[in-house]
Every structure is written in structure tokens, then in C-alpha cells.
Amino acid sequence: MPKKYSIHAxxxxxxxxxxxxxxxxxxxxxxxxxxxxxxKKRCVFHIFRDNFTHWSTMSEPEYLxxxxxxxxxxxxxxxxxxxxxxxPEYRTLGxxxxxxxxxxxxxxxxxxxxxxxxxxxxxGPFAAEGFDSIWTDMSEIVRPxxxxxxxxxxxxxxxxxxxxxxxxxxNPDGTLASEEAPVLEIPLPVxxxxxxxxxxxxxxxxxxxxxxxxxGTLLFIKAEEYTPFFxxxxxxxxxxxxxxxxxxxxxxIKGSRMVEIAYGPGxxxxxxxxxxxxxxxxIAVGLPLDSAAAGRAGELARTCVDTLHLTxxxxxxxxxxxxxxxxxDMIRDVHLALVGNRIRxxxxxxxxxxxxxxxxVAKSLxxxxxxxxxxxxxxxxxECRLCKRCTQGKRCPVKLxxxxxxxxxxxxxxxxxxxxxxxxxxMGACGIREARRMRGxxxxxxxxxDLERDSFGPVFGKRKVTGIG
Amino acid sequence: xxxxxxxxxxxxxxxxxxxxxxITVFHCFTALEDTASLEGGDYEIQGIKMxxxxxxxxxxxxxxxxxxxxxxxVLVCPVNSCxxxxxxxRTEKRVTRVKKILDEIGIGGHRLNMFNIVQGDxxxxxxxxxxxxxxxxxxGLSAAA
Numbered sequence: 124m125p126k127k128y129s130i131h132a133x134x135x136x137x138x139x140x141x142x143x144x145x146x147x148x149x150x151x152x153x154x155x156x157x158x159x160x161x162x163k164k165r166c167v168f169h170i171f172r173d174n175f176t177h178w179s180t181m182s183e184p185e186y187l188x189x190x191x192x193x194x195x196x197x198x199x200x201x202x203x204x205x206x207x208x209x210x211p212e213y214r215t216l217g218x219x220x221x222x223x224x225x226x227x228x229x230x231x232x233x234x235x236x237x238x239x240x241x242x243x244x245x246x247g248p249f250a251a252e253g254f255d256s257i258w259t260d261m262s263e264i265v266r267p268x269x270x271x272x273x274x275x276x277x278x279x280x281x282x283x284x285x286x287x288x289x290x291x292x293x294n295p296d297g298t299l300a301s302e303e304a305p306v307l308e309i310p311l312p313v314x315x316x317x318x319x320x321x322x323x324x325x326x327x328x329x330x331x332x333x334x335x336x337x338x339g340t341l342l343f344i345k346a347e348e349y350t351p352f353f354x355x356x357x358x359x360x361x362x363x364x365x366x367x368x369x370x371x372x373x374x375x376i377k378g379s380r381m382v383e384i385a386y387g388p389g390x391x392x393x394x395x396x397x398x399x400x401x402x403x404x405x406i407a408v409g410l411p412l413d414s415a416a417a418g419r420a421g422e423l424a425r426t427c428v429d430t431l432h433l434t435x436x437x438x439x440x441x442x443x444x445x446x447x448x449x450x451x452d453m454i455r456d457v458h459l460a461l462v463g464n465r466i467r468x469x470x471x472x473x474x475x476x477x478x479x480x481x482x483x484v485a486k487s488l489x490x491x492x493x494x495x496x497x498x499x500x501x502x503x504x505x506e507c508r509l510c511k512r513c514t515q516g517k518r519c520p521v522k523l524x525x526x527x528x529x530x531x532x533x534x535x536x537x538x539x540x541x542x543x544x545x546x547x548x549x550m551g552a553c554g555i556r557e558a559r560r561m562r563g564x565x566x567x568x569x570x571x572x573d574l575e576r577d578s579f580g581p582v583f584g585k586r587k588v589t590g591i592g
Numbered sequence: 593x594x595x596x597x598x599x600x601x602x603x604x605x606x607x608x609x610x611x612x613x614x615i616t617v618f619h620c621f622t623a624l625e626d627t628a629s630l631e632g633g634d635y636e637i638q639g640i641k642m643x644x645x646x647x648x649x650x651x652x653x654x655x656x657x658x659x660x661x662x663x664x665x666v667l668v669c670p671v672n673s674c675x676x677x678x679x680x681x682r683t684e685k686r687v688t689r690v691k692k693i694l695d696e697i698g699i700g701g702h703r704l705n706m707f708n709i710v711q712g713d714x715x716x717x718x719x720x721x722x723x724x725x726x727x728x729x730x731x732g733l734s735a736a737a
Contacts, residue, residue, distance in 0.1 A: 148644045150676035183659040184640050184652040206676055208643030211621035
């Protein structure tokens with residue numbers, strides 16, 4: 124049996140108390156501990172004890188909101204002095220897409236490296252927009268193997284970002300006659316990407332590079348950010364250049380396995396130039412995920428380009444339009460356009476922008492992506508609150524500029540470990556043993572729009588109100 | 593005028609203090625949603641949002657002074673309007689206890705005050721802050737800061 128790929132997580136404590144959701148409010152005055160059955164001592168998560176310890180160490184007034192919302196204290200207090208409340212800071216965390224729950228769960232994953240579990244049950248809507256309107260078909264979960272997907276059962280999450288030979292030729296004795304083409308593989312269908320904003324200090328970027336190197340994936344980084352400090356991780360860096368700047372980074376390109384060049388006029392000439400610098404170079408082309416993306420993908424699939432890196436907005440939407448479609452629809456568009464032209468196998472598709480949760484990885488693959496790129500989750504793993512104060516020149520509330528390299532690397536590795544385990548769970552439950560087989564496998568998913576149309580359309584007709592709710 | 597007075601008072605000891613007065617505002621989320629609307633004056637505001645004022649324990653109020661506050665203001669809902677019934681009553685008792693401690697240790701209980709404000713009445717909150725800044729002109733900046 125081949126050695127299993129696994130990412131080893133190391134618990135990495137946060138530097139600042141995370142903004143939790145729940146607080147326990149003691150609102151009555153008629154308790155003096157006289158019942159001698161105080162629930163504060165019986166909290167299984169030690170919330171009251173931790174709060175007490177925190178008081179002695181905090182330098183400024185700072186509340187801990189680490190309650191897990193199990194309601195034990197509320198239910199068991201003999202005087203009924205407790206009530207649960209939502210932390211007001213939590214309400215203001217994130218925005219409509221990067222919700223407080225996503226940020227909080229990403230912090231927990233970066234802290235522990237394990238799959239997040241919510242204690243108070245799911246009270247959200249049955250279906251929502253975007254990725255939440257897709258359900259993966261987990262019918263295979265009813266017959267798991269004896270020791271499960273984390274035991275001996277092998278699930279391969281490796282994907283290629285290089286071109287694959289269209290056919291193989293063999294000698295009469297059965298040996299391979301055709302030349303073996305070089306292959307660029309990554310062990311999980313997730314690449315890292317330098318975020319567009321944030322406190323991107325040298326250490327923060329180095330932490331991202333070190334994490335990419337540790338798990339074996341790639342970091343797409345602006346070539347101008349490269350310094351000699353990045354050389355230990357050079358094999359896992361993909362410098363992003365343009366046709367005007369690539370010649371300036373010839374030395375960097377010579378030492379890289381893959382380079383990303385921005386799409387634009389004169390690209391053919393630049394592709395020849397890149398191959399002249401490094402003939403073994405794998406080439407990715409970065410282009411915006413707009414309405415012309417599918418057409419451009421068809422055009423580029425017939426060139427020497429290995430991978431297309433299509434980037435949508437941070438909110439998982441099409442760019443360059445007033446009425447943007449969701450990432451899931453855009454992925455399907457590009458994928459199906461290539462399938463329709465029978466050239467899907469000639470190129471790999473990586474989609475970025477709005478990938479916020481591990482389930483988005485699996486759902487993107489199902490829609491037709493080969494891999495996805497993540498940027499903002501990397502910042503969140505380093506405790507970023509997405510407050511965007513840095514974009515206004517204000518100081519970072521979690522001092523990202525002071526992040527230490529090992530701490531930052533471990534946090535990102537933990538996040539990727541948690542995402543990898545969640546991907547394994549989904550794939551195992553879907554009965555898919557290869558991430559490559561998951562690409563475009565719509566049969567393993569159910570779409571709310573389709574189900575509603577098929578089930579209720581004959582009764583109520585076409586939906587008259589857009590959106591789900 | 594008030595600020596000049598504040599600086600003059602703080603220079604009593606001879607050291608050249610030119611900093612702005614710092615006011616820490618503990619506020620119930622229901623009484624005042626955010627302290628951002630109170631910013632902009634010639635003072636520093638540190639807002640501490642709470643789901644209910646009843647979680648403002650003594651140690652938090654004292655820690656605010658230790659962290660450099662010249663005055664601490666606690667904004668709570670009006671009597672009988674607390675979402676948690678007795679939260680503001682509990683806060684009042686705690687503030688009274690901490691005022692006594694502040695008097696004993698020489699910082700002065702007058703630097704800590706609690707006010708009841710109607711939900712969303714930002715004008716009242718701003719008046720309270722301005723009044724506190726004016727009073728700081730009389731008291732001078734905190735020696736503990």
C-alpha cells in the first residue's frame with residue numbers, strides 16, 4: 124500500500140483572544156453561592172475558570188467570549204441567574220459573504236488543525252445562495268469501511284497542474300516508447316495565493332511560502348515580492364509576472380517550476396519568451412473571471428499553457444459586470460465550454476476568489492475546477508479580522524506585522540490539514556476515491572434550483588422571486 | 593479652553609504632559625451600539641462593547657484605570673428597561689463599590705461614573721463625554737495613567 128498523504132497539525136494558540144459568539148450574562152442579584160451547587164464549577168469547557176484566570180493577565184479590559192452555548196449553566200443554576208447573549212463584537216465581524224461564523228471557524232481550524240464542530244446545532248436556512256444551494260450526495264456514508272477514511276482506506280487528493288500526454292506508445296516488449304513528459308502535481312487541490320490586501324509583511328508572506336512548502340502545494344506570489352529569503356521555498360513558489368516584466372525576473376523564472384503570466388495582448392510572444400528562459404517551465408495564465416473567460420479558456424487550451432488561473436471577486440462572483448454570477452455558475456460555464464469543444468483534457472483550471480470554506484473546495488471540483496486558490500483564508504488563519512483597517516492606513520488590531528514565521532506557518536498548515544480532512548470526509552461519503560475523478564462529477568451533487576424546479580415547477584410554475592429564502 | 597485647563601492641571605507635577613485625556617466607555621450594546629460616533633473630539637475614546645452592562649465586573653473597571661484611562665464612563669439602559677431585567681441594577685451596585693475602592697487608593701471615585709441613556713441616544717452619549725472632558729479640566733489627568 125502506498126504511503127498515505129497526511130498533513131500533520133500542531134496546536135497553535137492564538138495571540139489574541141478570538142472574538143467568540145456567545146457570552147454568559149449573570150443578570151440577577153439574588154445569588155450568593157448559597158446553594159453550594161454552583162454551575163460555574165461544573166462548566167465542562169471551564170469557561171468561568173478561564174475567565175477568572177484571564178482577569179489576572181489581561182493588560183486592558185478585555186472580555187473572553189469562549190462560551191460554547193451548551194446551555195448547561197442556564198439550565199442548571201438553582202437561582203436562574205444566567206442568560207446567554209451574543210457578543211456584540213461578533214455581530215460586527217466580517218460582512219455578508221465572509222460571515223462571522225466563517226471567520227470564527229477558520230480561526231478554530233488554524234488553532235487546532237481539526238474539523239470544526241458546532242455545539243448548538245444548525246439553525247440556518249435549508250438552502251441559501253451560491254455554494255449553499257449545492258448539496259453533495261453523501262449516500263455512500265451508509266457503508267463505511269471498517270477503519271474508515273483516516274485508516275487504511277486510500278483516498279487520493281492529488282491533482283496535476285501540468286499538461287498530460289494525450290496518448291502513450293509502447294514497444295513490442297511492452298516498455299514505454301514515448302518520452303515521459305514532466306508532471307507538476309500537488310497533493311491537494313488547493314493552491315495558496317498572495318492576498319490583494321492585508322498587512323503583507325515579509326514574515327507574513329514567508330509564513331505562507333513555508334506553509335505551501337510544508338504541505339507540498341504552491342504559493343502564487345507577485346514576482347516583485349520575491350527576495351533571497353524565499354529561496355528555501357523556491358520550488359513551491361509561482362511568481363506572477365506580466366508580459367512587460369517577465370524578462371526582468373529571468374533568474375527567478377529559471378529556478379521556478381511554474382510561472383503565472385497575466386492575460387493580455389501579446390501573450391503568444393511572452394509565452395515563447397518564457398519557454399526560451401526555461402524550457403521545462405510549466406506556465407499558468409492568470410485572467411479575470413468575467414463573461415469572456417470561457418472563450419479565452421478555449422483559445423488558451425490550444426496553446427502551450429498548462430493551467431488557467433481564473434480569479435473572481437473576493438465575494439465569489441464574476442467580475443466586470445453589474446449583475447455578477449456566482450462562482451459555481453462561472454466554473455460550470457468555463458468547464459462545460461471546454462467539454463463542449465472536446466478540449467477539457469488539454470488544460471487545467473484553477474479558480475480563486477471567494478473560496479472561504481473547505482466545502483467550497485469540494486463543490487468547486489464538482490462544478491468542474493481542477494483546483495482552487497485561497498487568499499483571504501490565509502490571512503484569517505493568521506487572526507486577521509477582515510476589518511480592512513489596513514486599507515485605510517490604520518493599525519492592525521491583531522498586529523499582523525509582528526507575526527512570527529513558525530507560528531504563521533503552523534497556523535496555515537493547520538488550516539490546510541483541517542480542509543484536507545474535510546475534503547476526505549466529503550469524498551469518502553460521496554464514494555469518490557480520486558480528486559481528479561471529482562472534477563465535473565455533477566452526479567454526486569444535488570442543486571436546489573434544479574430540485575425546486577423539478578418538484579414544485581409542475582405545481583406552482585416558474586419561480587417568480589429571485590434568490591432563495 | 594477646557595483642553596488648556598486639562599493640560600495645565602496635568603502639568604502640576606512639572607512633567608510636560610501633552611497627551612489627550614483618555615476616556616474608557618463601557619457600554620451596553622442595547623444602550624449604545626458603537627462609540628465610533630463619539631470620536632472626533634480632542635480626547636481619546638476606548639469603547640468596550642458588552643451584551644449587557646451586568647458583565648462589567650469590578651476588575652474590568654479597575655483594569656481600565658490601570659491601562660491608562662483618565663475617566664471611565666459606564667453607559668447603561670434606563671431603569672426598568674434592561675433586556676435582562678436587573679442587569680443595570682447590578683451594574684450600579686458594582687460601580688458604587690469600585691468608586692469606593694478608587695477613593696481608597698487615591699485615584700478618586702469621581703473619575704468613574706454611570707449614566708442611564710435611552711437606546712440609540714447618541715446626542716446624550718456625546719454630551720456625557722463632553723461633560724466628562726470638562727470635568728477632567730478640574731481634576732487633571734489621572735496619576736495612574
